[in-house]
Amino acid sequence: MSDSQPAEARPEEAPPLAVVGSQISQDEELFGRVFDKWVVRRFIHYLAPYRRHLSLGISAVLVFTLTQLTIPLIVRRAVDDAMAEGAGDAALLRLFVIAFVAVVVVNYAANHFMETIVGRTAQNLLFDLRRAMYAHLQIVSLSFMDRTEVGRLMSRLQGDVYALQEFLESSIFALGDFVLLIGIIVVLLSLNPGLGALTLSVVPILFLVRIGWLPRARRAFMxxxxxxxxxxxxxxxxxxxxxxxxxxxxxxxxxxxxxAKAEDNLRAHLTASKFTNMMVPIVDTLSGSAMAIVVVVGGSMVLEQDLDIGVMVAFLFYVQRFFDPIRTLTIQYSIMQRAMAAGQRIFEVMDVDVEVADIPDAENPEKIDGSVEFRHVTFGYNPGQPVLHDVSFRVAPGETVAVVGPTGSGKTSTMALIHRFYDAWEGEILVGGHKVRDMTQASLGRHIAMVLQEPFLFSATVEENIRYAKAEATREEVIAAATAVGAHDFIARLDQGYDTMLDQRGSNLSMGQRQLISFARALVADAQILVLDEATASVDSYTELEIQRALARLLQGRTALVIAHRLATIRGADRIIVLQDGRIVEQGNHGQLMAADGLYARLYRMNYASFDDIPIEEVREALTDEPRTT
Amino acid sequence: MARPRRPGRRIDVEAEADYNIDVSKVDTGVLFRITEMAFRHRARMALAIAATLLAGGFQLFVPQYLGRAIDQAHGLVAGAAAGTAGRDAAEAGLLHTALLLLAVAVARGLCTMMQNYQGEAIGQLIGYQLRLNYYRKLQTLSLSWHDRVHSGDLMTRGILDIEGVRLWIDTGVLRMILLTVLIGGGAVILIGNDTVLGLVALSFVPVVGIRASIARLRLRDTWIALQDKMSLLTKVIEENLDGIRVVRAFAAQGYELTKFDRISNEALAIANRRVRLFVLSTTQMTFVYFLAMAATLWIGGQKTIEGEITLGQLGEALTFMLILQMPVRQIGWMVNSIARASTCGGRLFNVLDLEPSIADAPGAKPLQASESVVRFEGVDFRYPSWTKDDRTLSGIDLEARPGKMIGIVGPPGSGKTTIAHLLGRYYDVADGRITIDGQDIREVTLASLRQAVSIVQQEPYLFTASIDHNVAYGDPWAGRSSIERSAQTAQLHSHIRSLPNTYETLVGERGVSLSGGQRQRLSIARAILPDAKVLVFDDSTAAVDAATERRIREALREFVAKRAVIVIAHRLSSVMDAEEIVFLENGRIVERGSHDELMAAGGRYRQLCDLQARELSGSPEAGA
Structure with missing residues (x-):
């Protein structure tokens, strides 16, 4: 089949049609605006419970910063008053040392307090945000979940909340750094305005260098x-x-x-490393210059007796210190941008409407009769594009109804409406004679059991999966249900029977076995109404037989609506509803529909394993050949 | 005076590579092996070490010069020799010291830059090399090995463990050298100036160093505990979101929230414990450091007053303390770095040192396919014990060649797929042999064998790439026309044409989703594109409807006639055309013959056939 070049001509150049790795970027926008009022306002709302903590934390930061500023001043006094020539006074020195220790104790207390309170508040906030988002996702409309990838939500729940945590923490400490920087400037200028101004002249240089450096460096890091x-x-x-x-x-x-990719990665990291490290000699040169200025200018002033020697010592202490706040303050800029972008994404999710909610005083009937009724229901996912048009039907208690129709005919939407996953645009859906809008969602969950097309199992034990619908079910009930659907034998053969952990959602079971477990789960729920979306995946004939038997057991004594794919299931139903383009085109049992010779009969005669398999062109043909019958 | 690094950021960023580390088992052999990899970049390594030594050395001069400057400024006044000449000399001395300070600062900056850059470059080079080796190893290790290991675990090794190893040179070796120079040099100088004062000034070093190491190890323990909880939480969230319909169908939101809260609260408790541990250790370290400074001021001040030392020497001691504070705190990091490199390296080398269980025999030659005759001769097979797979094959004899298609049917677990595995040599037979044109497949190169044998999977893996890339996966040099022809044969062309970007449409995990049947058809197109001599269809049309399958069979007729073909299926219509059908049960061939012969024989095959007929006619209790 290949018309490519002969093999020996190949290795020279890269194959034209080869790539490795996903071709879609996984990253989301990393940086937003520096300050986004909307995000900050929403964020502050989550800070409200911690208001007291935060103001205490900020006070502690200020006290801590003040003690940091004081230490060189004490050293200065000790030098000038107690050690300078002629002033040698051991008693005074002891006093200064005691003052020093006192300041250190306060520093320790403030440090401890601020780190604890800020660290904890930030942690709590992180967990609060995640909890709030998770809880919201439990009730948001399913249509949002349908169009949102789980991976995206996960990155909000995991990555984005950390960005906000970091933002909170770093903002408070940045405040401390800012105060420290201002404090140093004030102290230097008041100790000696001339020397202070001269020494501080390196600060703006560093600021400018960093501001020019940052965007370039960030590109390299990105x-x-x-x-x-x-x-x-x-x-x-x-x-x-x-x-x-x-x-x-x-x-x-x-x-x-x-x-090639790994090499690209290597080069990118080497470039990034160059950017990181090029700041080192610059900062060192500037701090060397500042020290040199203090030594030359300050030293001369000491010689002139214009400056106390202790002030010179204090200057040397401060010089070592003022480069750190500048670094953290410029980093803060990136942190804020990141937090704003993350906050935007988080609060967007939190703002997604809860379309389906219990009304006040919603009904919570203990028992219902098991009937299901659609009254002139029109529904769609996107405005102006209804997928169900004026659908009406009634299912009597105990009846089994198969819903069939080609792909896209509205079968799945019909099933979703019974459970009120969505609200109908027009018309009413009644379960047991109650309007679903007036019932609590919990009561719907109790009266309706659903089996989805893809049997979704949780990473838990077999037993926990089977009693998922009814947490209080006993081991006996679980075994009884598993036995009834014919799953007991293979479960008993598993390593630890019912206590076997299912890895990665049941990947250690076959498709057929997963289906049987999901049947058992629905059986334990023991609801009056069963809504079942039959699996389309074909399994081998032996398993198929087991599933058919289990299905028959599951349907027994219940009202059932089945999106049926298997001909066996369809033929066994009391009634068949044929949907086409969101409308009911036919209903009746198999015999009646075959006799009517409408769409159902035509599709049936095509002999496909399932109605969903029929290519759309053939469905169209069937429809145009024959006027619609009702 | 520098503020410690903050808990939040640190806990979450730096600890990433900290996964599952056991400090009690530092393996020096592993560390040696990594260091040896570093020394392969001899020039860089020499440069890095030289730069580190020099950076430390230059750093040592700073406090001395500062002390000298203080004395120069102060000493003159004290000496009261206030002549103009004396003043000029003193100012010249100050200028000299200032220039020396500046020079030392610049030199130190340049050396530190070189140390950091080369350290990181060596780390990156090692990482690059390991990444390539790891990638190659993963590709050559057998499928049975891949089946056994968890994919997440392989990713952890390939990402976090390489990171842990990479950091060893930078944060481990070079920092250790720097710290030794600083502490050693500082001790010599300070204690040389004044024994008592030097000891007092350095008294914080052992306390802080030990405290930092202990704290770091404890923090790591809680980090691991936190990580365990967090990955559990991630699993809970992810499953909840994936299974949101199940959750809502059973109105289980309350249950799900309780589950979330339980784990989330446990995680929060650990996170808060971490904050406490962190705060306790950092604030205590700062406290001890400042107390040492107070003591230095007290004792040094007294000595200054008594004239035993100069004010400059006291200043020197104090600035030394400023310089040493950060590196001493980093002792904790270093201890951690050792543990991390050892564990991560160990895990990585475990994989890199594996020998693939299936590999080319010494002197293996490329397969020479001419007639394309595939023979199974008395093949016995048993899965290795760790697969927990007790299925076996015994006494399998088969022959497939162009014009003689083999169909294989049988109940689940009868060993049908194993036959495909053996033919592609993903496992070796226990007894007997498999030949292609008379050559034992164990004696030819794997690459040539797998080029000659194409297996169509039941659940194909789609790469997140365009459709043409996926179809041409086995022959990326293929032209558009052959890609389209393959897709046409697999009855997928018209569907591809209906997609927004036709053949350039992205599929796979994050691309356009294809139905099970479409995926299988893509898999067929992919398998027939390269010119393989032997084709195995492993239940590869199970999700394709019967009518389409029939069309695929028609389209393949000519293609199949020139190749040896084995069809494994549970749907009998897929194998009915085969010249010979074998019925497998418990790893043995229990029936063989053409469809007609087997039907006439009225055995297992016939029973299965009847079962499927009833299934199609649609009576649910059939065969019950």
Missing amino acids: RARETNSTTNAALAETVHGIRAIQELAREDVNYALFD
């Missing part, structure tokens, strides 16, 4: 980060797709491509 994620994505692809890679003998091609 680039390094990007190459990290593309390299890791390529590695992930190998880990997950190893079977296809070995089967199609792609190892050498992939290795060359990966090498």
